[in-house]
Amino acid sequence: MTRFDELKQKFPNVIPVPELRANVSIVELAVQYGYEHLPHKGRSRPVLQHPGHGDTIVIKNPQDASQQVYQRAGDFSDAGTIIDFVRNRLHTVFSVFNRPGQHEFRNITNVLYDYLKIDPDQVTRNRTAITIQPDPNPKQPFAKELLDIRSLEKDNYLLKRNIDQKIIESPEFKGKAVTQVTYLNTETGRTDDFMTAKANPDRKYLTFHNVAFPYYNGLSAEVMGFEVRNENLKQHAPGSDRQSSVFISNIPPKIERFVIVESVLDAMAHKQLQSIRGDDAFNTVYFSTGGQLTPEQVNTISRYVSSLEKAPNWKIELSFDDDTKGHRYDLQFVQKLVASHFPVSSTVATGNRTGLLLPEADAHQQIREALLNRVELFNTNVRSQIERADSDDITKKEISTQLINIGQVEQQKVIYVPETMTALRAISQALLELTGLGKRIELVKSCAKDFTDELKLNLDEAKRFTYAIVNDSGKVMYNSNSAATIQRTLILLQHHHTGEGQNVTFRAVSRQNNGWMKEQARIEIKDGSVHKASEQVEFKKQVLDEKSDRSQQATVKRQEEKRSQVPSTSPKIKHQ
Template sequence: MTKFDELKERFPNLIPVQELRSNVSIVELAVQYGYELQRHKGQSRPVLEHSAYNDTIIIKNPKDPAQQVYQRAGDFADSGTIIDFIRNRLSTVFVMFNRPGDNEFKNITSVLYDYLRVDPNMVAKNRAVTAALADTGTKQQFAKELFDLRPLAPDNYLTKRNIAPETIARPEFANKVVAQVAYLNPATGHTDDYLTAKEHPERNYLKFTNVAFPYYNGLSPEVTGLELRNEKLKLHAPGSDRYSSVFVSNAPTKAQHFVVMESAIDALSHQQLRAIRGDNAFDSVYFSIGGQLTNQQVNTVTRYIGSFPKAENYSINLSFDNDTKGHRYDLQFVQQLVAAKFPMSPTVGNSHRISYVLPEDQAYRPIRDELLSKAEYFNQNVRAQIGRTDGDALGQKELQSQQIFIGFNAGQTTINIPESCAALLMVTRSLLELTGLDERIKISKSVGKDYNEDLTREIQQTGKYRYSITDETGQTLYDGNSANTLSRQMNHLKHQAESEGSTKSYTVNERQPFGFTKPQVELSIEAGKVIKATQKPEFHQQVLNERKEQKSVTTALPEKIALNPEDKPQVGKVPQPGDDNSLKPKRR
């Protein structure tokens, strides 16, 4: 007798959903439909992969189907119960059950009913996979008291990432960046918590100091987790809530910008770059998601934004990394924010694709049609760039991998987006534009992979020169190591602006550690007239010193001997005895 027969005896009319969930494990169903267990990737939270669909899922509570949930690796929007697992795969793994004309839930229950009818021997074989897994155990709860947290020392890991002490001391980050001392027990080779270490001073612990960023869930002022960083460490402290908590900086009186980033180090780097370029305003709140993004974290960020006092024209800046993952987070964040105006449901895409089921109601049709039109225009540009691919297998493959696919199945429209920065950015910006949220929500990216890389490059490039000249926009016009040379260049810029009747501002900056600059000469010209001209005494003295050195070098050069006109040989004249020795014929 199959499990289906047993349940029908108990529930002759309709099997309740909770019974279906309790009797069908996500692990068993996944194995039945082609997923393979990756034992080396986890036991308490097993990992299963379907190679045909490039789909990797992680299972929580694998031995308890009633409490079992899943999450697709790298995509926290694709998670939930077995119902969600099937729903998000009706167009791929379970497409044979996606019957036109039937409602979605009926198609989902068809998958479950089919598995319940599977031969008991096959069910037992699938179930053996679950039986072999380790017990999940009890998840450790986060307790701040278990960690030795101290003020951050001036010499810390962040300085090696080019973060200046001045940046850490800014009002945004005061008390938001601390040190965490870890206690390694030499006898066991494992770290002990702070309370245990205090109780056993005789153990002669080896101490290591990490930089710690506290995380919060927005529901209480309590710390709910710690992100720990060091040269060889990048993790969250045991028990940390990674799914709904985020790092959040201190808020100004009225926030102008809300900046959402992947790491707290990026937040520090972003603010330091602003300061280097002359923007020292305390007007922003920074968030870090800790290298991942869940729907719960989106809710936490929006909850914080709603609670803070804001300027009337405030903006939300999504500043995730400038790579495929960062653009995927942009889309995931925006998809959740626009849900009230255009609800899209995530589904499983093909290999290296992000897929959504678009809403079919008439009210959403204008946005849907315009989105599909923009996708087709994007594809036309891709085809124009790649060119004709007739008979070119590699060209065809490249073309297919770059285009956005639109699918129609069982009355549903699906958009399949390649995991490329250009395609993901196009869809994200289109959603913001079509829902009218583009005035409030901005997509801003670093030049390199992330803002810490930008900061490092800025410091490395400018470290070659002691001085620079910038204009009123902050653009660097000249670099150099000679104060005298830049002083002369400033005079040239002054005369040029005066002759043209221009309105200009120029500054000679002396570069400081960590990329900061110190103004040495400031010049403001309005309509060709100098209205401000200041120079630091130390810069003036440096100019005088350089001029003195140049003069002494010139004086020390050997004196040149002038050649009298009468000493010059005449054209065609044969040298005669008594002429200058240099003109004598050479001896043979």
């Protein structure tokens, strides 16, 4: 008797979904349909890959079908129960069951019913095809009392990463960084928790003083974990909730911005760069996802954003790292946020691409067609680059991988986005603009890989150059060690931007040793005319001193040239 027969005896009409989940393992179903186990990738959480579709999945709770969930490697939007696993693969692995005109859930249950009907011996073979090892380090619940948490020490890791004491004590981050002491037992070579170390005062320990940041899940005020950092350490404290929790900075009275980054260091560096450029307003909430992004973290951040009091013009800035992973996080976050306006589903894609199924309902037709037009426009630009490329076939082939492919499964359009920064950003930006959410959500990247790197570059420039000119956003446009050169460049910018109806502001600043900038001159242009122009007394004096020095040097040089041109009056000596 098959398991289907057994279940039908208990449930003659419809088999409940919980029973389907408890009786069909994702691992077994995957093996049945061609997935292969990759034992070197994971033992307690098996990793399986379909060679035909290039689909790699990670299984959590593999020994309990009722609690089993999966996630596609590198894509949090393709994750969930066996129902989600089948739904996201109806157009690929399970396409034979994807019957047009039939309700999607009926197609999903047909896949599960079919598996329940196979020979019990085959079920056994599928179950035993993968040897699941018990987790050697089972996850322990988070217990704050097992950690030695102290007030942040003066000599700490943040200072070594160029974070200024002003930022550590700023309204955003005051009290949000603490010291966590780790106790290494020199006899066992293992770390002991704080309670064990405290109970054994005579035991020899090596202690390491780390910086720790608390994580919260938005459902309670309790700390759900700590991100722990030091020169050679980047991890979360044992038992920390990494799935749902995020770091959140202190809350200002009225919020104008929510900035979402991958690490707390990036959040602090972002704040420091803003302060350096003259913006010290306490109006921003920073979130850090700890170097990852999960659907639950998106939900947690959304919960915070919804519940907090905001200014009328509030915005969300997605400021993940400026690399492929960061742009993938952008798209995953955007996909989740636009779901109520334009529900895009993930699907399996090959060749380092992200597959997105576009909604087929008539209500979504306008956005769907507009998005496809954006894709065609993007591809037209890529093709023009291919045509302009040299005859080198390798170069042309490399550029062609940037193309966004458009396909169709039954009546549903699907786009396959290459995992490149330009393509991922193009789709994220298009989804925001076409759904109208671009007014609230912006994609903002650092000038380097991340804001920590940008801060370091800024401090390096401060050591090399005394002066700079910055624009409205605080971006450095010109560097120089000469106040006179900066003044002359500022005048040229004024001439260039007047008379054209523009609204721009340029500031000349002097750099301090710690990177902070002090305004020395300003030109504000409104509607193409100079609205305001000012110079600090010290800047004027420096310009005059430089011009005086140059004038004296020029005078000395001219005198030397004249002396060299005067013929010598010394008597000539004749040689016999």
